[in-house]
Amino acid sequence: MASAVDSIITSTKVTLNxxxxxxxxxxxxxxxxxxxxxxxxxDQALSAGYRMFDTAAVYRNETSLREAFKTLLPKHDLERDDIFITTKLSPAEHGGPDVISKAYKQSVENLGLDFADLYLIHFPGTQKLAVTDKRNAELRLTTWASMVELYDNGLVNAIGVSNFTKYHLKLLMERNHGVVPAVNQVEWHPFYYQMELLDYCKANDIVLQAYCSLGGxxxxxxxxxxxxxxxxxxRKLxxxxxxxxxKWALQQDVAVIPKSTNPLHIKQNISLNFEIPPEDMHTLSNLSTDTTVKYAWDPSIIV
Structure with a gap:
């Protein structure tokens, strides 16, 4: 991802692998x-210039988003191809081609779409197994192979993962079935981030995307x-x-998906046309030396 910011942040895009x-x-x-x-x-997001929307099967809001897109895209003179939709496979749905195909088709149907732009494995572990169960690793690989089949069949524009550590990614890369994950979506903020993971993703042309950017x-x-x-x-800036x-995340080439229901915050969160000076980036990046706090689920315990 280029570090240079466009004059209008809403038009800034990254090219996936x-x-x-x-x-x-x-x-x-x-x-x-x-x-x-x-x-x-x-409605507020489209007005503010957002063109990417992130959801997941476990969020249980895909059908509500369908109604919103159906009503609001015409209102804003937009077509389906003008927006980018990400959804995710539930941790309860890991498995072979039939399982993954059924889960994906259900999400796409819920969203009222012909396809998703990006489909992610939501978590490296499965709901059906203990975190220490070694079968997690094999099931993860089976799931990825099934995701690749969706992609190879032209049913989804891109596939990726979420909450994968460097360990999980390395195992997957050994048997990626010819398709490297396009995105790895992880918790990323000054209280908790993994530069080793970012470096690994950059080296393998995987875009890191942050959630919990505002902490807890x-x-x-x-x-x-x-x-x-x-x-x-x-205040200074x-x-x-x-x-x-x-912006701290964006200046590290990490994409962001801030959530808000506040109209003012929705507008502000995409108005990021400024630069953080190096010394201030350093200060923010060192907040974790005093306080390391993880707010979301911990994938590091999954074998």
Whole structure:
């Protein structure tokens, strides 16, 4: 991903390893389930310039998004090809071609689409096995082979993974069936990030995409968002704390999918046309030396 920022962040895209173009900023929809809220949020997001929307089978909002896209794309003079939709395979659905095909088709049907732009394995472990069960690794490879089959058959534009550690990626790369994951979506913020993982992804042309960019906001934990160092730098640069944290990721070539239901925040979170000076990037990146906090599920325990 190029580090240089376009004059309009909404037009900034990264080219995935198969040539697919993906916006570097998208709207996350985790824990947004109310159909009326989804409709309002998508409307505000499209108005603000968002063209990527991230969901998952386990979010249980795919059908609400379908109604929103059906209503709002025409309102904003947009076509299906103007937006980029990511959804994810539930950890309960790992398996062979029949299982994966059924799960994918259900998600696409729920979304009212002919295809998804990006389909991710949501988690390296499966709901059916203990985290220490060695069968997780073999089932993960079987699942990936089934995802590759979807891709080879032209049913999805790109495939990738989520919550994969470097260990999980290396195992997958040994038997990737000719298709390298296009994206790895992981928790990434100044309190918790893995430079070794980012370096590995860059070396293998895998785009790293961040979730929890604002820390534990979805858990009503503002420790990162209201951190004094974050506040001081944001004030100096005349941006919001959230904008600063999102830009911190983008300047490391990490894509972001901030979630918000607040109209002002939705607009602000895609208005990222500023640069963080190197010394401030250094300060933010060193917050984790004092406080290392992981807010989401931990994939490192999955064998």
């Amino acid at each position: 198969n040539g697919t173009q993906m916006p570097v900023v998208g709207l996350g929809t985790y824990r947004i389930r109310d159909p009326e809220v989804i409709m309002t949020v998508v 906001k979805s858990l009503k934990n503002d420790d990162l968002l209201s951190h004094p160092e974050v506040t001081d730098i944001a 005349e941006v919001t704390n959230a904008q600063l944290l999102l």
